[in-house]
Amino acid sequence: MSAAEAIPTVPVPEGDAGQPRRSGSFWGDVLRRLRRNPAAWIGAVVVSLFVLVALLAPVLAPYPELATPGAGLRLPTYLPGPGEVPDFPLGIDRFGGDVLSKLIWGAQASLLIGVASTFFGLLGGMVLGALAGAFGGWVDTLIMRVVDILLSVPHLLLAVSIAAVLGRTPLAVMIAIGVAQVPIFARLLRSSMLQQRGSDYVLAARTLGLGTGRITMTHLLPNSVGPVIVQATLTLATAVIDAAALSFLGLGGGRPETAEWGRMLTYAQAELAIAPWLAFLPGICIMIAALGFTLLGEALREAMDPRTRKR
Amino acid sequence: MLRTIGRRLLLLIPTLFGLTVLLFFWVRALPGGPAAALLGERATPEAIERINEAYGFNRPLPEQYITWLGRLLQGDFGNSIETRRPVLEEFANRFPATVELAVMALILAVGIGIPLGYWAARNHGRLLDHLSVTGSLIGITIPVFFLAFMLKWVFAVQLGWLPSTGRQSRGVDATHATNFYVLDGILTGELDAALNAIVHLLLPAIALATIPLAIIVRITRASVLEVVNADYVRTGRAKGVSKQVIRNRFVLRNAMLPVVTTIGLQAGLLISGAVLTETVFAFPGIGAFLADAIFARDFPVLQGFVLFIAVSYALINLLVDISYSFIDPRVRIQ
Numbered sequence: 317m318s319a320a321e322a323i324p325t326v327p328v329p330e331g332d333a334g335q336p337r338r339s340g341s342f343w344g345d346v347l348r349r350l351r352r353n354p355a356a357w358i359g360a361v362v363v364s365l366f367v368l369v370a371l372l373a374p375v376l377a378p379y380p381e382l383a384t385p386g387a388g389l390r391l392p393t394y395l396p397g398p399g400e401v402p403d404f405p406l407g408i409d410r411f412g413g414d415v416l417s418k419l420i421w422g423a424q425a426s427l428l429i430g431v432a433s434t435f436f437g438l439l440g441g442m443v444l445g446a447l448a449g450a451f452g453g454w455v456d457t458l459i460m461r462v463v464d465i466l467l468s469v470p471h472l473l474l475a476v477s478i479a480a481v482l483g484r485t486p487l488a489v490m491i492a493i494g495v496a497q498v499p500i501f502a503r504l505l506r507s508s509m510l511q512q513r514g515s516d517y518v519l520a521a522r523t524l525g526l527g528t529g530r531i532t533m534t535h536l537l538p539n540s541v542g543p544v545i546v547q548a549t550l551t552l553a554t555a556v557i558d559a560a561a562l563s564f565l566g567l568g569g570g571r572p573e574t575a576e577w578g579r580m581l582t583y584a585q586a587e588l589a590i591a592p593w594l595a596f597l598p599g600i601c602i603m604i605a606a607l608g609f610t611l612l613g614e615a616l617r618e619a620m621d622p623r624t625r626k627r
Numbered sequence: 628m629l630r631t632i633g634r635r636l637l638l639l640i641p642t643l644f645g646l647t648v649l650l651f652f653w654v655r656a657l658p659g660g661p662a663a664a665l666l667g668e669r670a671t672p673e674a675i676e677r678i679n680e681a682y683g684f685n686r687p688l689p690e691q692y693i694t695w696l697g698r699l700l701q702g703d704f705g706n707s708i709e710t711r712r713p714v715l716e717e718f719a720n721r722f723p724a725t726v727e728l729a730v731m732a733l734i735l736a737v738g739i740g741i742p743l744g745y746w747a748a749r750n751h752g753r754l755l756d757h758l759s760v761t762g763s764l765i766g767i768t769i770p771v772f773f774l775a776f777m778l779k780w781v782f783a784v785q786l787g788w789l790p791s792t793g794r795q796s797r798g799v800d801a802t803h804a805t806n807f808y809v810l811d812g813i814l815t816g817e818l819d820a821a822l823n824a825i826v827h828l829l830l831p832a833i834a835l836a837t838i839p840l841a842i843i844v845r846i847t848r849a850s851v852l853e854v855v856n857a858d859y860v861r862t863g864r865a866k867g868v869s870k871q872v873i874r875n876r877f878v879l880r881n882a883m884l885p886v887v888t889t890i891g892l893q894a895g896l897l898i899s900g901a902v903l904t905e906t907v908f909a910f911p912g913i914g915a916f917l918a919d920a921i922f923a924r925d926f927p928v929l930q931g932f933v934l935f936i937a938v939s940y941a942l943i944n945l946l947v948d949i950s951y952s953f954i955d956p957r958v959r960i961q
Contacts, residue, residue, distance in 0.1 A: 465642055465646050468642050469933055469937050470895030470936065471895070471899065473898065473899050478653075480921040480929060481926075557770050560770055561772060564903065565903070565918055581776065588784060589784050592780050592784075595777070596777070599769075599776065602773065603770065
């Protein structure tokens with residue numbers, strides 16, 4: 317996915333000398349530029365809606381997560397579709413579950429897996445990247461070799477293999493997707509920190525006698541996280557799609573009627589001829605969620621890019 | 628040139644070595660170890676003990692690793708738990724199918740992506756540009772398996788134009804010498820068999836091509852936009868160089884470097900995507916087989932296939948790096 321491949325350029329943390337700016341703060345400037353970008357607005361609205369639906373699922377969903385209230389309405393060759401039965405506005409699935417409720421509960425599952433896996437990936441990547449970037453030398457070489465090994469396997473395949481070993485549970489899926497993201501974050505933070513390491517203010521801090529740990533925590537890390545934050549936003553999109561892919565392949569675990577978008581697609585396969593909406597609706601949901609994070613992430617990257625910032 | 632290739636191949640060795648270590652301990656880290664994976668539901672303590680004894684799983688781990696690695700180097704990747712056939716054989720039987728699918732997808736992605744990206748850039752800010760930017764954004768966020776579903780529903784279920792499963796129709800009389808069905812058909816002169824295989828490739832290839840296509844459009848567009856305003860293009864125009872020459876030799880050739888890099892990176896995406904696409908279309912390649920192996924926890928297959936895929940991935944990217952020097956003579960590193 318582009319989210320994984322696109323390595324953003326490192327933003328310059330403080331304003332360029334001699335360039336008059338309305339606000340001296342880097343983040344204030346980023347925010348101002350985000351507000352002017354319609355894509356950022358669309359992304360923010362979509363993401364907020366998605367988060368809201370996920371958090372309010374217990375209130376919004378007409379039926380509980382695993383309920384099968386429409387079980388009596390199923391026929392072998394017919395399933396009520398959207399608008400056909402008033403009680404089930406988006407129809408029912410093969411288990412007799414209300415599709416609308418399942419889509420809403422599915423938002424919760426997707427958000428949870430997306431955020432948790434990106435958090436794992438970010439954490440692992442930041443620790444490895446920070447160690448490599450702060451110490452350099454053999455620590456750097458060793459960590460980057462491990463990262464290279466992980467990168468030698470395509471990332472979805474890596475996630476799938478890890479999940480297969482860990483077993484069929486939602487936690488396994490989160491860890492698997494997270495581990496597959498570690499190399500991207502580690503590389504990004506490392507290169508960003510290495511660039512900072514050579515800068516004058518770090519040299520100044522070192523001359524003042526500050527230790528490596530102190531310099532890393534107060535100077536290198538805060539000034540290097542920009543691209544990592546952008547990547548994390550873009551990675552959320554990938555994580556939502558990957559989570560669906562893994563559970564589509566049967567790795568998510570849990571009961572078959574679990575409300576999860578990827579899982580819904582797995583079971584929609586058998587009913588494609590009689591109930592195509594069962595595939596269509598969860599697919600659209602995955603796409604919209606991923607689109608929201610992508611728009612937001614790309615707008616963020618543009619706003620932080622020093623090449624376009626001087627407007 | 629040859630030295631560069633040689634050095635890159637040598638650098639590949641430690642990475643692959645590291646990967647074997649990872650893959651080995653990965654499976655050993657399982658609860659119950661490989662014996663439990665082998666036995667599945669039938670895993671009783673006695674049975675596990677017996678398997679451990681028979682396969683040497685109770686020996687020290689480093690010793691086991693050396694034995695395993697030694698076998699790998701001799702081309703023995705073990706047998707599939709599911710099919711009981713050698714992993715290498717299973718891979719070799721299915722690899723041509725996936726290569727055919729990936730090549731077809733790449734032809735679609737590059738063949739449509741580069742012209743589309745170029746036109747979008749040349750019409751910067753106009754409707755065509757906006758359409759291609761929006762379209763490629765959707766292309767990136769659409770899940771491959773969902774798109775595969777939709778294609779199957781529209782073109783196979785609703786319209787009935789294209790087949791939805793397999794590599795070739797059952798009734799087709801075809802000789803399979805190389806296992807590349809399209810190539811086989813052409814080589815043996817059975818053109819109807821080749822055509823039949825191509826028709827079977829279409830839907831899965833379109834599904835597989837979408838994300839790479841979207842990325843190629845975006846990169847080509849951005850890259851052409853950067854080059855088109857370069858001084859040398861302006862100079863060329865001022866000198867009265869013909870439009871075709873400006874386009875082909877000034878703009879496209881200079882804009883291609885980032886595009887080629889991207890195409891190399893897509894190779895990984897094509898392999899990952901194949902796992903999902905082949906599953907939806909019941910296409911008998913390595914992707915569908917791997918998906919089954921993952922579900923059945925067939926670890927010898929998983930270990931072997933991941934290694935093979937990593938090797939092919941690395942080789943493809945090496946090829947891409949070599950191709951740089953043909954596109955851009957400035958890159959010929961010594």
